[in-house]
Amino acid sequence: MRPMAAAELDAACRIVGLAFADNPSNLATVRGDQEKATRAMEQGTRIIKLGSPFSHVLGAEREGRLVGILNAAEWPHCQMKLGEKLRTAPMMIRTIGFNLPRAFKVMSSRAKHEPSKPHWHIGPVAVHPDEQGHGVGSALLRAFLEGVDQQGTPVFLQTDVDRNVVLYQKFGFEIVSRETILDVDTRFMWRAAR
Template identity: 30%
Template sequence: MAHEIAVADGGRVRELSAVLARAFHEDPVMAWIFPDSAGRRRALPRLFSVMLRFQHLRHGASEFITPEGGGRIVGGTLWDPPGQWKQPFWRELLALPPYVWASRTGTPRAITVVNAMAAAHPAEPHWYLSIIGTDPDPRFRGTGGGTALLRSRLDRCDRADQPAYLESTNLANVPYYERFGFTVVREITVPKGGPVVAAMWRKPGA
């Protein structure tokens, strides 16, 4: 299937958030934060909407993908440029109430996950892939959308000689990212009985 990729903006936050919510419904980390399936289904669109509006959109680096010719969004990536993955303290304070509203009873576990990932985050400048997800609808699975989304930014990383970093919250996806040159540099065990997350680094040109 041919695709078109565009920069995410405020006009399609709701649609992109819904797609990412469906993509991450069975994710081990999200399932640990929101153990109840029905509650997770309600919480995830809110959470991704807050992530987009309060963190990622302002960088102009996050993207969504549609079938060629337009139509519904079938996937997206949330990227932060080098030096921008961690927000200034004042932005964190501004974003805290929306994040609590989005996560609700899952807030304590969400904070535990965020803190564990932040503690392991590399200091070297890099592009940070916070989120990548594609619609689990069988009509769109396996059509190359995820590959196109990854290549869109990684090709630019290679041209600029810049590394990239991600955390795979589902260990089953590690081999997929390895195909694009990412390697596991450490495993992050979320405290308090949380799941294991694979921290993955990609050298430019890998």
């Protein structure tokens, strides 16, 4: 586990795209087109998450190769402001076309659940499909949370995947709210400061 190097941005975005290709919210946003969901996550992650000056990206390496990432942003830089949404809209239109209103609906619905007090917001956590099930995601979470615990700061995240809810609960997260967005059950989870 280590900070992601700037030269690894392409590899990190590719990992996120592959890891989230079958994510329920992403598929709902692009009306089930898995190839478009992969591209949307790759490009969206590049501009909105990993390319943000407020992102802190932890990478997992195996045998000299990046195999997973955990992105986090500290409040109040967790959600995109209107200007950022407008700046990213042309790229998003090229990637997902007429599905852009659906993407903005997902983003605005999720933003309503963002706590308005100091915290870290985790997301995305992505592991290359070939490496999933081998503890990489858990190792990324453990490493990140150890640092956050030293700060005494709470952590927030959202997920729409049942197995991820179970994983996050093992690390002390609790569901604090939920919303069905584009027919997808999205859980919002909070981990109190340690």
